[in-house]
Amino acid sequence: MKDFFLRLAFLIVMLVVVPCVINLFFNESYSDNIYQLKIYESKTGKIIKLDIEDYISGVVAAEMPATFGEEALKSQAVAARTYALRKINKDAPEHKGADLCTDFAHCQAYYDEKQMREKWGSKSDFYINKINDSVLSTKGEYLSYNNEIASTVFHACSNGITENSQDVWGGSFPYLICVDSPGDMQNPNYITHLSVPKADFVNKLNEFIGEQKIESETLIINEPKLTEGGNVKSINVSGIEFEGTQLRKVFGLKSSAFTLKYDDETLIFDVYGSGHGVGMSQYGAQAMAIDGADYKTILSHYYPGTNLKKMYK
Numbered sequence: 664m665k666d667f668f669l670r671l672a673f674l675i676v677m678l679v680v681v682p683c684v685i686n687l688f689f690n691e692s693y694s695d696n697i698y699q700l701k702i703y704e705s706k707t708g709k710i711i712k713l714d715i716e717d718y719i720s721g722v723v724a725a726e727m728p729a730t731f732g733e734e735a736l737k738s739q740a741v742a743a744r745t746y747a748l749r750k751i752n753k754d755a756p757e758h759k760g761a762d763l764c765t766d767f768a769h770c771q772a773y774y775d776e777k778q779m780r781e782k783w784g785s786k787s788d789f790y791i792n793k794i795n796d797s798v799l800s801t802k803g804e805y806l807s808y809n810n811e812i813a814s815t816v817f818h819a820c821s822n823g824i825t826e827n828s829q830d831v832w833g834g835s836f837p838y839l840i841c842v843d844s845p846g847d848m849q850n851p852n853y854i855t856h857l858s859v860p861k862a863d864f865v866n867k868l869n870e871f872i873g874e875q876k877i878e879s880e881t882l883i884i885n886e887p888k889l890t891e892g893g894n895v896k897s898i899n900v901s902g903i904e905f906e907g908t909q910l911r912k913v914f915g916l917k918s919s920a921f922t923l924k925y926d927d928e929t930l931i932f933d934v935y936g937s938g939h940g941v942g943m944s945q946y947g948a949q950a951m952a953i954d955g956a957d958y959k960t961i962l963s964h965y966y967p968g969t970n971l972k973k974m975y976k
């Protein structure tokens with residue numbers, strides 16, 4: 664009888680305990696190898712190790728207002744996760760040997776918990792939970808196109824139509840094309856204005872080209888050529904052709920979707936939307952969420968033809 668119990672105990676160990684232990688180790692090493700990221704903190708110069716989902720929560724917190732709807736936050740989580748997966752590169756000089764960095768101009772902006780609490784104060788727990796929920800309910804989900812990780816660029820607010828990536832950066836992607844984004848016009852900061860004295864306008868452009876080619880007295884600004892999405896593709900100023908993106912940079916405009924009026928003294932830019940205009944518009948996503956769209960609908964609207972996939976089984 665004693666022998667029977669010994670055999671039974673051995674059997675239980677072999678059939679139940681051993682597989683559990685193996686599974687535990689397997690999962691941990693699997694997670695360490697694939698889903699743990701090293702992030703170079705551009706401001707502190709430190710490298711931190713984060714689970715990819717924790718990193719994505721920090722990116723969503725930094726990149727989209729936490730007041731936005733759940734489905735908008737989920738679409739941001741998927742876009743941010745996809746963008747991160749595509750951008751992982753230990754050899755990038757900006758990463759100092761890490762996978763990604765926290766420089767928003769190179770990878771994506773990122774808030775740690777301390778930064779979130781500084782930003783949200785007494786509402787921190789509410790917003791942190793809200794963002795974590797949006798990330799975990801889309802855990803491991805990313806967008807692909809033709810079995811490649813998609814380039815899910817995003818921006819704050821378009822001019823009502825998103826841009827074709829080719830018109831902005833020269834690179835063509837079948838899913839980064841012009842789509843309607845009417846909800847952007849509901850953004851209270853949809854239109855911004857900038858008034859520039861004529862002399863400053865001329866000086867800044869001459870500085871940009873490195874020569875005194877434009878004169879205040881003979882300033883002529885022609886009608887701009889527009890992109891398919893309605894941004895300024897190029898504009899001729901006193902015989903010199905500038906790209907819309909160049910004027911955006913020189914005058915710090917919120918976007919390249921602008922009109923320009925001028926008289927003898929002043930030039931006035933009316934600027935529509937904010938950001939480069941390519942891919943998902945965050946305000947457009949929020950407007951779709953308010954109208955009842957789920958995150959899958961939002962993502963397939965702004966990245967048409969992409970497929971939602973899962974990193975985890």
Ligand SMILES: [Zn+2]
Pocket residue numbers: 755757758763764765766769770771
């Ligand atoms: Zn980077």
